[in-house]
Amino acid sequence: MTLPTRSYAAFLFDMDGTILTSIASAERTWTKWAIAHGLDAATFVPTIHGVQSVETVRRLNLPGVDPVAEAAAITAAEMLDVGDIEPIAGAAAFLASLPPERWTIVTSAPRALAEVRLKAAGLPMPATMIAADDIPNGKPAPDCFLVAAERLGVAAGDCLVFEDAAAGIAAGEAAGADVLVITATHSQGVKTSHPTVADYIGLSVVARADGLALTQD
Structure with missing residues (x-):
């Protein structure tokens, strides 16, 4: 399946199963x-x-x-159990390539747990991160992605959501965002109508006048 072809104002990343595996x-x-x-x-x-x-x-x-x-x-x-947490392949380099004001993490984990897992995986924690503590209605409600987009100063409809779980995919859809599904932790793949990639290897971003666009080697 091909990548989205449009440009986006920002990228919104789920955490568990999307940028790291816990x-x-x-x-x-x-x-x-x-x-x-x-x-x-x-x-x-x-x-x-x-x-x-x-x-x-x-x-x-x-x-x-x-x-x-x-x-x-x-x-x-x-x-207390973070010894085998690691980033999804290519995630660290991909996140490092993004303008810091154009992406954030949107997780169903409590903030304290998210911080521990991100540290264990060697991944950055953006100042605008949305955690379970920040949102009364969790995924599949769209609230988390709507608030994340607001914090970045963009419309949710101009965002690309990176997800791996059904609840998060539904939340991204309900927020009006486009969705890219990461399948690295799914041995059977993911049944979805959205574009999918296994991980971030070969994935890069191009900054265009109208936003960020994905390319793949």
Whole structure:
């Protein structure tokens, strides 16, 4: 599938699975939590990706479980398990090539966890980053991308969203942005109508008069 051909005012990047991979770390923590709560981990754990932890817990509607407290405990555990977090191939160089005022990160992770994971992966944290703490309605609601675009001083419809998870893709669509899907962490690929790339190897950006455009070797 070909890359988007238009130029964009800014690029908005999801974090987990899009610019870094923390899947192993997250799934270890959530597997322990699921087993402790009598859940079938094999069925449950694949549902955690791309949404805020508190929403993942809340939708289970477990009796006697406080979603906010449980999510906080899960985040604390995840922050201690970052040894095998690494950037998606080519992500560091690609981000470094972008004008700093023309991109940001939009993540469903709490800010403290996002900072730890970005540091572990050796990736920069933009001052305009949107984290779970900043948005009452997480993905798939469009709020996070709308606020991110506003912070950058651009319209969401003039942004390209980089995503890997269904909830984030839906959020980007709802915000009116174009979406590019990163498939590096998906062994089976991703079923989507949006353009896809495996990673950032061979991906570069050209600054045009009307914005940023992608090219691929």
